[in-house]
Amino acid sequence: MCTAAASSAISVAATNPLKTFSLSSRSPLPSAISLPSRSLNTPRRRLVLVSCTAGDGSKPTILVAEKLGEAGVKLLEGFANVDCSYNMTPEELNTKISLCDALIRLAMSAAAASSAISVAATNPLKTFSLSSRSPLPSAISLPSRSLNTPRRRLVLVSCTAGDGSKPTILVAEKLGEAGVKLLEGFANVDCSYNMTPEELNTKISLCDALIVRSGTKVGREVFESSRGRLKVVGRAGVGIDNVDLSAATEFGCLVVNAPTANTIAAAEHGIALLASMARNVAQSDASVKAGEWKRNKYVGVSLVGKTLAVMGFGKVGTEVARRAKGLGMRVIAHDPYAPADRAHAIGVELVSFDEALATADFISLHMPLTPATNKILNDETFAKMKKGVRIVNVARGGVIDEDALVRALDAGIVSQAALDVFTKEPPAKDSPLVQHENVTVTPHLGASTMEAQEGVAIEIAEAVVGALNGELAATAVNAPMVSAEVLTELKPYVILAEKLGRLAVQLVAGGSGVKNVKVSYTSARATDDLDTRLLRAMITKGIIEPISDVYVNLVNADFTAKQRGLRLSEERVLLDGSPENPLETITVQLGNVESKFASSLSESGEVKVEGRVKDGIPHLTKVGSFEVDVTLEGSIILCRQVDQPGMIGTVGSILGESNVNVNFMSVGRIAPRKQAIMAIGVDDQPSKETLKKIGEIPAIEEFVFLKL
Numbered sequence: 177m178c179t180a181a182a183s184s185a186i187s188v189a190a191t192n193p194l195k196t197f198s199l200s201s202r203s204p205l206p207s208a209i210s211l212p213s214r215s216l217n218t219p220r221r222r223l224v225l226v227s228c229t230a231g232d233g234s235k236p237t238i239l240v241a242e243k244l245g246e247a248g249v250k251l252l253e254g255f256a257n258v259d260c261s262y263n264m265t266p267e268e269l270n271t272k273i274s275l276c277d278a279l280i281r282l283a284m285s286a287a288a289a290s291s292a293i294s295v296a297a298t299n300p301l302k303t304f305s306l307s308s309r310s311p312l313p314s315a316i317s318l319p320s321r322s323l324n325t326p327r328r329r330l331v332l333v334s335c336t337a338g339d340g341s342k343p344t345i346l347v348a349e350k351l352g353e354a355g356v357k358l359l360e361g362f363a364n365v366d367c368s369y370n371m372t373p374e375e376l377n378t379k380i381s382l383c384d385a386l387i388v389r390s391g392t393k394v395g396r397e398v399f400e401s402s403r404g405r406l407k408v409v410g411r412a413g414v415g416i417d418n419v420d421l422s423a424a425t426e427f428g429c430l431v432v433n434a435p436t437a438n439t440i441a442a443a444e445h446g447i448a449l450l451a452s453m454a455r456n457v458a459q460s461d462a463s464v465k466a467g468e469w470k471r472n473k474y475v476g477v478s479l480v481g482k483t484l485a486v487m488g489f490g491k492v493g494t495e496v497a498r499r500a501k502g503l504g505m506r507v508i509a510h511d512p513y514a515p516a517d518r519a520h521a522i523g524v525e526l527v528s529f530d531e532a533l534a535t536a537d538f539i540s541l542h543m544p545l546t547p548a549t550n551k552i553l554n555d556e557t558f559a560k561m562k563k564g565v566r567i568v569n570v571a572r573g574g575v576i577d578e579d580a581l582v583r584a585l586d587a588g589i590v591s592q593a594a595l596d597v598f599t600k601e602p603p604a605k606d607s608p609l610v611q612h613e614n615v616t617v618t619p620h621l622g623a624s625t626m627e628a629q630e631g632v633a634i635e636i637a638e639a640v641v642g643a644l645n646g647e648l649a650a651t652a653v654n655a656p657m658v659s660a661e662v663l664t665e666l667k668p669y670v671i672l673a674e675k676l677g678r679l680a681v682q683l684v685a686g687g688s689g690v691k692n693v694k695v696s697y698t699s700a701r702a703t704d705d706l707d708t709r710l711l712r713a714m715i716t717k718g719i720i721e722p723i724s725d726v727y728v729n730l731v732n733a734d735f736t737a738k739q740r741g742l743r744l745s746e747e748r749v750l751l752d753g754s755p756e757n758p759l760e761t762i763t764v765q766l767g768n769v770e771s772k773f774a775s776s777l778s779e780s781g782e783v784k785v786e787g788r789v790k791d792g793i794p795h796l797t798k799v800g801s802f803e804v805d806v807t808l809e810g811s812i813i814l815c816r817q818v819d820q821p822g823m824i825g826t827v828g829s830i831l832g833e834s835n836v837n838v839n840f841m842s843v844g845r846i847a848p849r850k851q852a853i854m855a856i857g858v859d860d861q862p863s864k865e866t867l868k869k870i871g872e873i874p875a876i877e878e879f880v881f882l883k884l
């Protein structure tokens with residue numbers, strides 16, 4: 177056995193003791209789209225697409241072979257060509273299927289009135305044929321449960337209200353219809369556009385989620401005004417610079433965005449601005465409309481053969497580069513984080529910032545607004561550019577020092593600029609930049625195409641509904657992402673981790689003094705194969721929640737631990753053997769504390785509890801140096817006693833007389849007839865009198881009652 181120390185940042189998740197739990201399996205693939213239809217009265221349906229666009233970039237075609245709800249069809253239409261052909265004969269289906277990338281069928285079970293939607297994988301080569309009769313190997317089908325079976329949910333952020341009422345989602349800016357429909361299937365939706373900050377702050381205390389675009393500032397005061405109710409902020413777009421992420425994290429509010437649906441729209445707008453700037457389209461249009469005909473004044477420049485520097489080679493930047501290559505431009509890019517092979521793959525050379533500035537005839541900005549990129553184009557950097565350079569900005573206004581740009585335009589360093597975004601939006605009417613004759617402007621239209629807005633609306637609605645439903649959001653901005661696969665596998669360990677934290681802190685006299693936590697994981701998995709961030713966050717939750725009124729979750733575990741001065745270190749103990757289970761044991765030790773149950777102290781003086789998962793159920797397996805075995809359910813009474821006959825019977829009958837149901841008993845002893853630890857799992861909380869009677873049994877040396 178060798179010990180490998182591995183520490184990792186606190187990540188993650190939280191169960192909310194007052195609410196129900198859910199861990200739904202989602203497609204492990206990043207390109208998955210899921211459509212939950214949520215009504216408390218209807219079986220849950222989930223649509224999972226396994227793969228997306230066709231290899232050639234065209235939309236895939238989805239054949240819907242049986243009646244599908246309107247919201248589902250809308251969702252599909254935002255992504256694919258959808259052919260709703262109901263009641264086909266098998267022959268018709270077999271003919272059609274060769275033209276389709278995916279097939280949707282609904283398997284109705286009359287008995288349970290439940291349904292499952294299966295969507296087959298799209299195949300980039302479009303070579304396979306799918307039949308509704310033969311289950312597809314790559315199809316994902318999630319049959320709904322019987323409504324009578326309560327489903328355990330692993331709540332990572334929040335979930336529907338404990339009383340079963342629908343959550344409320346405030347949509348503060350225009351959102352595509354399909355997204356609103358999707359939200360309405362699950363929540364009360366309040367679409368209040370153009371609110372003042374005061375109106376937003378007032379409304380927010382009644383809302384569980386907020387959806388915004390770039391026009392709403394979600395500052396600290398929004399989170400403060402929500403008084404803990406706001407659990408998710410959805411940014412219907414990419415840029416989250418209008419959301420105060422640290423405040424969101426501090427308040428345990430998940431922020432999700434819709435990072436992919438408007439990429440093409442933004443790239444197309446960038447190209448539109450590039451071309452129209454080069455050919456003076458906006459200026460000459462205004463001139464003709466003013467009754468002029470100045471053909472010589474508006475002679476432009478050609479794009480072909482010119483060098484375009486793409487600054488920020490992410491999603492939009494890459495698509496701009498592709499398109500510019502198609503226009504015959506030489507494309508270079510600067511992005512400190514982009515892999516060179518991705519650039520090479522499309523014939524783009526990655527260069528340094530200074531080289532990009534010095535070489536480019538055109539510069540197109542596609543980096544996010546961060547402290548590092550704020551005013552990255554300024555007097556100093558304009559001075560490094562080729563004289564007469566032309567600049568396009570569809571990223572964020574703040575990446576350019578706008579006053580410096582006016583100076584560079586006046587000095588002829590920059591001959592033209594085309595801007596979709598501004599430091600302050602809308603910019604002042606008399607802004608010298610906006611009014612500059614060599615500047616073309618649009619009112620932040622990059623994402624504003626019908627297609628992108630429908631896509632964004634669905635993407636964000638999905639993410640918000642998923643998050644409210646306790647699922648891990650694939651587009652979480654302020655929380656670590658743990659894949660659905662990992663989550664499913666770790667689920668019982670996540671519960672074990674929280675319960676061990678809860679148990680440990682209750683063994684401390686004056687639990688709030690806990691500062692040092694050491695967690696050991698024994699596992700046959702290599703360190704890289706075991707993501708413990710989730711477990712770590714749950715232990716944090718387990719330790720903090722019983723002794724405070726703080727709600728700890730996936731988002732704020734790290735922050736909350738730090739704020740309380742809780743230091744949590746992790747140790748991995750690598751076991752020999754088959755790594756079938758992700759973990760064998762989890763041990764939680766609290767250092768420098770006094771225990772109210774001395775037997776829980778390890779030889780080195782820490783409160784120590786150890787647990788493991790057996791048959792999917794978390795068990796407590798060690799307290800201090802005593803071995804026990806009790807399921808971590810309900811509550812536990814721990815007694816240290818003289819090991820002698822009749823103890824189990826004596827304690828059992830006291831509990832029985834008080835009508836307390838015992839679900840498990842286990843005795844761990846050092847040696848026969850010496851001391852033993854008895855762990856008794858009870859369904860109900862014994863009264864004070866009952867506990868007193870147990871304490872009065874002469875052979876009982878100490879005991880403690882612990883709530884899980």
Ligand SMILES: NC(=O)c1ccc[n+]([C@@H]2O[C@H](COP(=O)([O-])OP(=O)(O)OC[C@H]3O[C@@H](n4cnc5c(N)ncnc54)[C@H](O)[C@@H]3O)[C@@H](O)[C@H]2O)c1
Pocket residue numbers: 414415416435438439442487488489490491492493510511512513514542543544545548549570571572596597620621622623624
């Ligand atoms: N005008 C619009 O309507 C519109 C629409 C979509 C996106 N946007 C904006 O465009 C920008 C890019 O969006 P995206 O979806 O491509 O984001 P992205 O995260 O995919 O790409 C951003 C890229 O910028 C790079 N980057 C970070 N710091 C950099 C630096 N100092 N220098 C150079 N590159 C740097 C990152 O490594 C990343 O590759 C964002 O600011 C986004 O808000 C605007």
Ligand SMILES: O=C(O)[C@H](O)COP(=O)(O)O
Pocket residue numbers: 389390391412413414415416438620622623624
């Ligand atoms: O960051 C983005 O996604 C774009 O700037 C789009 O913003 P919008 O949603 O306000 O159009």
